Amino acid sequence: MSVEKKSMSFNLNQLVRENVKSMTPYSSARDDYVSDGSEKIFLDANENPNENGVNRYPDPQQRSLKATLATIKGVQQDCILLGNGSDEVLDLLFRAFCEPSKDNVITVPPTYGMYSVLASLNNIENRKVLLTPSFALNVKAVLDAIDANTKIILLCSPNNPTGNCIPKDQIKELLDHFHGLVVIDEAYIDFSTEESWLGELSNYKNLVITQTLSKAYGMAAIRLGSCFASKEIIQILNKIKPPYNVNELTQIKAKERLQRKNEVAQEVATIIEERKKLEIALKTIPLVQHIYPSEANFLLIVVDDANSRYKQLLDKGIIVRNRSEQPLCQNTLRFTVGTPAENSSLIKALKELI
Numbered sequence: 001m002s003v004e005k006k007s008m009s010f011n012l013n014q015l016v017r018e019n020v021k022s023m024t025p026y027s028s029a030r031d032d033y034v035s036d037g038s039e040k041i042f043l044d045a046n047e048n049p050n051e052n053g054v055n056r057y058p059d060p061q062q063r064s065l066k067a068t069l070a071t072i073k074g075v076q077q078d079c080i081l082l083g084n085g086s087d088e089v090l091d092l093l094f095r096a097f098c099e100p101s102k103d104n105v106i107t108v109p110p111t112y113g114m115y116s117v118l119a120s121l122n123n124i125e126n127r128k129v130l131l132t133p134s135f136a137l138n139v140k141a142v143l144d145a146i147d148a149n150t151k152i153i154l155l156c157s158p159n160n161p162t163g164n165c166i167p168k169d170q171i172k173e174l175l176d177h178f179h180g181l182v183v184i185d186e187a188y189i190d191f192s193t194e195e196s197w198l199g200e201l202s203n204y205k206n207l208v209i210t211q212t213l214s215k216a217y218g219m220a221a222i223r224l225g226s227c228f229a230s231k232e233i234i235q236i237l238n239k240i241k242p243p244y245n246v247n248e249l250t251q252i253k254a255k256e257r258l259q260r261k262n263e264v265a266q267e268v269a270t271i272i273e274e275r276k277k278l279e280i281a282l283k284t285i286p287l288v289q290h291i292y293p294s295e296a297n298f299l300l301i302v303v304d305d306a307n308s309r310y311k312q313l314l315d316k317g318i319i320v321r322n323r324s325e326q327p328l329c330q331n332t333l334r335f336t337v338g339t340p341a342e343n344s345s346l347i348k349a350l351k352e353l354i
């Protein structure tokens, strides 16, 4: 890394795209008037006045849901942005900070496929710095890949599909030396023994964390993703988000689920137990050549011939993820941990394969 890069410091104003800086955000009826909860006559948003539970526009700032989330996560409400899944949140990050056909992001494959899809969609160069064959982060290579137009480094910990976490000191090195945003996708954090990065938010102005209700919280269908960052970063994302990006049904369901966090913790504990059992059972199956350690709710395994094993399992009505086309993932399958009965069926099916 050049001396010049080291001497630069984090400057959010320089990271934001010019058009985002200068634009005026859409101001919705529900932004103009914030309800204080008292009885009012709402004639401002051209809604159908007949109450049916969803005839009114939802709160564009999802205040009630954010208040619940803020308490559970121990972060300030103005450090949270919610989106239609973390996929939308990640897209907003690209659109706020990356200038098409000029800027670049760094990703570290094999990792979550959406990062490169979002880079392509937004016409942003994706500088891919492969993990090592044992799926460790090559910090030096990442630092070397940074140039003046690098806006975001996208990390996923625990990583999908490899299942491992990136060590804290490595991420700290990136946070310290890179003056763009370091995004840590914590979709699987609830399954991990590693701590979330949420506790470090106030220590790093360039840290962005994303989480989701799609995995541990069991709500993939309602589409709720969250982004945690400094309130300055959140303000910028708020400015460009679609006004009603989180619908009312989702806000209600998410809040209910967050309030039953003991139930979620119980389900997570069971899934982790099942992951351990599945790992032990898989070790006894000859076609399984390697099982990578996992801090998530899936196992990445190496088999003798992933393409044919994938098809054979499909014929038995079991759908797994074939990750063989991913770099460093030759002949791998990814098994999501299911119910005890589903996992038994998987093991039984694998034993029957020849």
Ligand SMILES: *Cc1c(COP(=O)(O)O)cnc(C)c1O
Residues within 6 Å of the ligand: 084, 085, 086, 087, 088, 112, 156, 160, 185, 187, 211, 212, 213, 214, 215, 220, 223, 224, 225
């Ligand atoms: C599943 C997954 C998500 C979830 O995305 P949503 O849009 O919130 O459902 C995010 N990141 C990773 C790495 C995932 O595997």
